[in-house]
Amino acid sequence: MQVDIRDVSHGFELEGAPLPVLDRVSFSAEPGSFVALLGPSGCGKSTLLRLLAGLDHPSSGGVAVGGVPVAAPDPSRILVFQDPTLFPWRTVWDNVALGLEAQGILGSNRARVDKVLELVGLKGFDKAYPHQLSGGMAQRVALARALVNEPRLLLLDEPLGKLDSLTRLAMQTELVSLWQRARLTALLVTHDVEEAIFLAERVIVFGPRPARIVADIAVDLPYPRHRGDPRLAELRQKVLQHLGLAATW
Amino acid sequence: MSTIDPTVAEVGDAAATTNYGRNISPVLLAAALAWAAAAGLIEYWPEIIPQPYGRELAAICLGVAVIAALTALSGTVFGRIASILRYYGPWLIVAAVILAVWEVLTAKTGILPVPFFSSPQSMLEVFFDDWERLGTSVAYSVLLLAKGYFFGALAGFVTGVTIGWSRSASYWVHPLLRLIGPLPATAWLPLAFFIFPTSGSASVFLIALATAFPVTILTWSGIASVNRDYYDIARTLGAKSSFLILKVAIPAALPHVFVGLFMGLGTSFAVLVVAEMLGVKAGLGWYLQWAQGWAAYNNMYAALLVMALMCSTLITALFRIRDWTLSWQKGLVRW
Ligand SMILES: Nc1ncnc2c1ncn2[C@@H]1O[C@H](COP(=O)(O)OP(=O)(O)OP(=O)(O)O)[C@@H](O)[C@H]1O
Ligand SMILES: [Mg+2]
Numbered sequence: 311m312q313v314d315i316r317d318v319s320h321g322f323e324l325e326g327a328p329l330p331v332l333d334r335v336s337f338s339a340e341p342g343s344f345v346a347l348l349g350p351s352g353c354g355k356s357t358l359l360r361l362l363a364g365l366d367h368p369s370s371g372g373v374a375v376g377g378v379p380v381a382a383p384d385p386s387r388i389l390v391f392q393d394p395t396l397f398p399w400r401t402v403w404d405n406v407a408l409g410l411e412a413q414g415i416l417g418s419n420r421a422r423v424d425k426v427l428e429l430v431g432l433k434g435f436d437k438a439y440p441h442q443l444s445g446g447m448a449q450r451v452a453l454a455r456a457l458v459n460e461p462r463l464l465l466l467d468e469p470l471g472k473l474d475s476l477t478r479l480a481m482q483t484e485l486v487s488l489w490q491r492a493r494l495t496a497l498l499v500t501h502d503v504e505e506a507i508f509l510a511e512r513v514i515v516f517g518p519r520p521a522r523i524v525a526d527i528a529v530d531l532p533y534p535r536h537r538g539d540p541r542l543a544e545l546r547q548k549v550l551q552h553l554g555l556a557a558t559w
Numbered sequence: 560m561s562t563i564d565p566t567v568a569e570v571g572d573a574a575a576t577t578n579y580g581r582n583i584s585p586v587l588l589a590a591a592l593a594w595a596a597a598a599g600l601i602e603y604w605p606e607i608i609p610q611p612y613g614r615e616l617a618a619i620c621l622g623v624a625v626i627a628a629l630t631a632l633s634g635t636v637f638g639r640i641a642s643i644l645r646y647y648g649p650w651l652i653v654a655a656v657i658l659a660v661w662e663v664l665t666a667k668t669g670i671l672p673v674p675f676f677s678s679p680q681s682m683l684e685v686f687f688d689d690w691e692r693l694g695t696s697v698a699y700s701v702l703l704l705a706k707g708y709f710f711g712a713l714a715g716f717v718t719g720v721t722i723g724w725s726r727s728a729s730y731w732v733h734p735l736l737r738l739i740g741p742l743p744a745t746a747w748l749p750l751a752f753f754i755f756p757t758s759g760s761a762s763v764f765l766i767a768l769a770t771a772f773p774v775t776i777l778t779w780s781g782i783a784s785v786n787r788d789y790y791d792i793a794r795t796l797g798a799k800s801s802f803l804i805l806k807v808a809i810p811a812a813l814p815h816v817f818v819g820l821f822m823g824l825g826t827s828f829a830v831l832v833v834a835e836m837l838g839v840k841a842g843l844g845w846y847l848q849w850a851q852g853w854a855a856y857n858n859m860y861a862a863l864l865v866m867a868l869m870c871s872t873l874i875t876a877l878f879r880i881r882d883w884t885l886s887w888q889k890g891l892v893r894w
Binding site for chain 1: 786788789791792793794795796797798799802806807810811813885887888891
């Protein structure tokens with residue numbers, strides 16, 4: 311789905327003082343594209359995803375998905391939160407089934423839940439409760455909970471942040487193949503520069519709060535990519551420069 | 560809450576983790592001896608004033624001794640009952656000692672004089688001779704309590720969810736709750752008996768009132784303290800308000816609701832007894848009142864014991880319901 315963000319500004323109030331978070335941010339993402347959002351901590355990346363999900367409304371500017379202005383949350387665009395935030399009273403299976411149940415279509419789609427649990431490697435844990443999972447497993451459940459709804463736009467807020475590096479690499483590859491298979495549009499917020507350029511077709515770099523776009527870099531490499539590719543290293547250097555961290559590398 | 564009801568968790572644990580095998584339990588054996596000794600003491604030490612049912616009491620003690628001895632010698636043949644008995648072995652010993660001391664102080668020496676203190680066999684006498692009246696009293700009490708508690712818990716739960724969910728409901732209900740809630744339900748007693756057509760319906764109302772207040776407050780605070788992210792997540796997944804209330808807010812608030820249900824049950828006992836004493840001419844409260852009128856202190860002690868058993872059984876039942884409903888919490892909080 312086409313994503314259009316036009317002149318979006320947004321802010322909060324913190325102890326009575328206004329806190330501008332997004333400052334006239336504009337960009338568009340083609341349907342079916344994979345865009346990574348990079349930026350310093352606290353710059354407003356999660357805030358932007360919440361606007362796209364329809365959970366909050368921008369103070370000014372417009373957000374549209376698929377050509378339609380975003381007014382309310384909708385299961386066609388799903389946000390995977392930074393925290394897994396599973397429902398502790400539901401088993402893994404019931405957590406994943408939440409969306410289908412809420413939409414009243416669980417009855418005919420139970421197999422989808424099993425399939426997606428297998429996809430994230432949690433087969434056999436369907437009866438476990440969230441407190442019985444590791445941090446990484448919980449995050450995979452959160453991912454499965456989004457994927458089972460077959461969203462057209464997937465908003466990922468550091469979904470791999472809590473995974474160990476091995477699982478992380480495996481899940482990155484899994485994400486790419488999932489995105490290609492499902493032909494969905496993916497917006498991925500991450501702290502990890504390598505992850506961004508390995509996964510995305512395009513990396514948008516934000517400056518410190520209030521967030522403004524400081525760079526918009528196309529990663530013009532075909533999939534499947536190889537982590538050792540020298541062009542990735544080059545791109546990484548370029549992105550780090552925009553983040554003001556080039557000196558350390 | 561873990562301290563109030565250790566039986567559920569700890570007996571289960573003890574049964575699960577300790578493999579008693581077929582070995583002999585020395586503690587239970589000692590308990591069997593203690594109960595046998597109590598039986599001997601009751602049978603052979605003459606009473607200061609002869610009382611009926613001394614022999615029956617001794618027989619019961621002997622029965623306990625035999626069961627304890629059998630369990631002690633038979634390992635886990637009796638299954639779960641055996642592990643529960645073994646777990647309470649030390650308590651069995653202490654109970655035998657308490658019974659013996661009580662018997663000596665009352666029936667055998669009269670240090671604690673009649674009629675103000677009852678001997679064990681005189682309480683047994685009440686159970687044997689007045690069980691019919693005691694039984695119907697328990698039935699009346701449980702029925703009255705069940706009606707009042709059910710309506711009170713239901714009303715409290717619905718009110719709590721409503722004001723926890725809706726700002727405007729909270730705006731209108733909160734001040735009323737603030738004003739009327741803390742008032743002890745028994746203060747309404749004269750008015751309730753005047754307004755309601757029967758003392759029975761008045762009592763149901765009072766018990767419901769006493770139950771509803773804590774249930775309302777805790778349900779409300781439970782709903783209000785639900786992590787907002789749960790709602791956001793459910794909404795992005797396509798949830799409508801009804802789903803948010805029924806499948807997100809209420810399950811998340813349930814641990815609080817149960818605290819309210821426990822508190823409500825506690826206060827409802829108090830109201831039940833008062834209502835029965837002053838209004839309804841039935842139930843354990845009325846039995847106590849009646850026994851006092853006839854200076855039948857034995858009956859009073861017996862009724863108190865029955866009432867204690869009834870209340871603790873109801874509390875235990877509520878614990879079981881909670882354990883079953885909130886089984887997902889196991890391992891998350893200390894039980
Ligand atoms: N509900 C809120 N109320 C007040 N301030 C908020 C709220 N949500 C976010 N903020 C502020 O907005 C700023 C941006 O927050 P946001 O969560 O979007 O950052 P982020 O870019 O996702 O950071 P990180 O990479 O660390 O997750 C922060 O300074 C934060 O304090
Ligand atoms: Mg964030």
